[in-house]
Amino acid sequence: MAEDRIKPFTLDFDLVSGLCKSGRAKLTHRFVSNMAAQFNDSAAAEEIVRNGDKPIYDFYELDQIPETAGDLKFGTSIVYAGKVGDEYFMTQGHFHTILETGEVYYCLAGQGAMLMETPEGEVHLAEMKAGEAVYVPPRWAHRSINTGNETMVTFFVFRSDAGHDYGTIKQKGYRKLVVERDGKPVMIDNPKWAE
């Protein structure tokens, strides 16, 4: 459909900070207050919020790209270093609404992990660091986790019509958590996970 067409364009994303300094991409901020219920230690989350809140991550979206199966959306995700209790700062994570679509994350800075799971319960934790790309195949829910001391930045690309299903994760949580044990990230069962 002609009305769905978009012309070629360029867009800046700083290769280290991930910031779109031109301001031409839409930035969304997520604070501890936006996802307190998604951390295992709700009391620790509430404490952070009471003390003035903290940013967990920022991401860019490109609303101007038509949501067709032939177009792609892209942007950067910027996850800050920190923890809620012993659980590392992380993105909310999502399935794609069109479940059979994948996503690519190319890590530009920092280090951490991509926690992935399928609806059938298969789980995969991929280590991420600057200069590594993670392939999230179709069907895998995915969440970025910053397990380091620096901001973790990724450049992501997905099919423009894929859609974000945040609800399933919000309701059920992930099967696993990534927490700090003896100074190192470890994946453990999520005690709150509901089948």
Place this chain on the structure above:
Amino acid sequence: MAEDRIKPFTLDFDLVSGLCKSGRAKLTHRFVSNMAAQFNDSAAAEEIVRNGDKPIYDFYELDQIPETAGDLKFGTSIVYAGKVGDEYFMTQGHFHTILETGEVYYCLAGQGAMLMETPEGEVHLAEMKAGEAVYVPPRWAHRSINTGNETMVTFFVFRSDAGHDYGTIKQKGYRKLVVERDGKPVMIDNPKWAE
């Protein structure tokens, strides 16, 4: 189809050189001898080949990713600095076989341009430099051109089933060329272009 499934994986691409140092992605080299006919000044191309040839660009491919509409392929493209006559080193360029699919190129190093055209004859030249992403919408043939003095590196992502139609470009060429005039890149009509 279960047999088409791929598990999540990570793959390294150096953020400056674009090289996959682990060797886990398939690298293809293109030399002047591989595309002498595609430069306007064939005599200059033949001269380079006689003098031992020169690499124009390298790119990585991920054959392991299933070619479905829900999967994505990705990799880096590395275009060296140089010219054939007054025409800058460039990739062969392609339409996607599934024409209605786009592609994202994120420039990691160097500078240049993405030359794009539609089957209907619309032309667009997008400037590229490190930290800029170029969106190539569905239907646009695209070719990377290094107009600088350094190697130009891009990280690209496209729908895994898109396919590369190199034949159309090889036969007809692009409508435009990017050549050096007074030390600067200029887009001119391709005298050899055949409707």
